[in-house]
Amino acid sequence: MLDLAILGLLQEREFHGYEIRKRLRDELGLFANISFGSLYPALSRLEASGAVIGSELVGSARRPTEPVPATGSLGGELAVLRARRDGSPRGTKRARKVYRITEEGRRQFEELLVADEPAGTDDARSFGLRLAFARHLAPQARLGLLERRRAQLTGRLAADRARAKAGVTFDSYTRSLVEHSTETTEHDISWLDRLIESERQVQQQPVPRPDHHQAPRTSGDEHTVKGTVP
Amino acid sequence: MLDLAILGLLQEREFHGYEIRKRLRDELGLFANISFGSLYPALSRLEASGAVIGSELVGSARRPTEPVPATGSLGGELAVLRARRDGSPRGTKRARKVYRITEEGRRQFEELLVADEPAGTDDARSFGLRLAFARHLAPQARLGLLERRRAQLTGRLAADRARAKAGVTFDSYTRSLVEHSTETTEHDISWLDRLIESERQVQQQPVPRPDHHQAPRTSGDEHTVKGTVP
DNA sequence: GTCATCATGTAAGCCGTTACATGATTGC
């Protein structure tokens, strides 16, 4: 799941580890607080697998265009390590390693988006993460994502209802719990239905039965999100 | 969390491992499908810590009263191991190890119910589990449980709203996700509020301002669930 | 006679966590 999140973020632009954590924490809110102890190793793994390329930079947040002037006789790597000691006056932060995604990474990303997570993962969180990156998916894959989630939820709803019926022996707390779970699942499903419907509306340009009013112009693509394949 | 679930179940009556899994799966639905690979070790741990006592039984599901007649010269443990080979005609299943909770186990249970889970655990699931066993808690502790959960949720709601405000750059999918999350959290909170209110109503017998109509009889305990301490 | 369910366990692995180690930059 972490790999998916990282690749999804990097799809947008380059990031270094610390930034990734921040983004995940206060923008998506899906990983409450991903730890560095799992983030950095994940980045290394992704780099080893060719999904991302990391380059160490002496980054100036204020003047990111300046191309790291090598001071004197220092080799590239040493220059990075000693960046703090060179003469650069201000704006220089500690050497950061920025990662950008590769073609292989994009491939892995799409693979991860359709693969089902190992059992034991939080379904809701996993789906939320995928949805947050759904714009990078082809319209069909996107619909598939929504529909698989819907099927999952209707399954849960059935289980909840069976439980409510079978559990006549439940105490009031457990009964309330099951009821609330049922309601929440119903709410989730109707939300999904709205998403699915609006998704279908955007996608129904291709093969519309020869219609009279509101003729579809050209092969209609103005709603499709950039970067997706037809 | 597993320990809590096990102890909670055993509070009700004796169980053997296989039964515990079943109960957790299709009654509570909180652990979709707890695996034996984690269940049996957990039981061993609990036994080692004195929280439960396990006794191997050659159980007859149909005639549970029959007191395991030792056949001839076999020692107790061997009798269990060879139970399938002895002359018992029918109704005998494979040797099962049934566990019952001890006083120490009840102590640990109460401790676990108030302790906060290690980070990374699914809050909702954890709370659901606790609520399912809330009847075993003292009224005050129960209220505390509900209120701590409420605080947790209002925190999340604030975060969700901040996210909705800050995330003007979100695409429609992410926006919808954040919106839905906000709604769900609101729904959860109002559910909790109802629970809290009804909890207070049941508990407000002790120190009611000298009231006129509907005088509280004796020290009023008819709503309090059996097994809880005042 | 063979398949589903009952029943218990061990071993290896995954994916996350906290704790530890190290150091620069910025603001008060």
Added chain:
DNA sequence: GCAATCATGTAACGGCTTACATGATGAC
């Protein structure tokens, strides 16, 4: 000068998973 934040990493451990090993009982 000191604390907060930025920045990257390693090591140990926790809790759950699957896969493996083993076997009885009951239904068709």
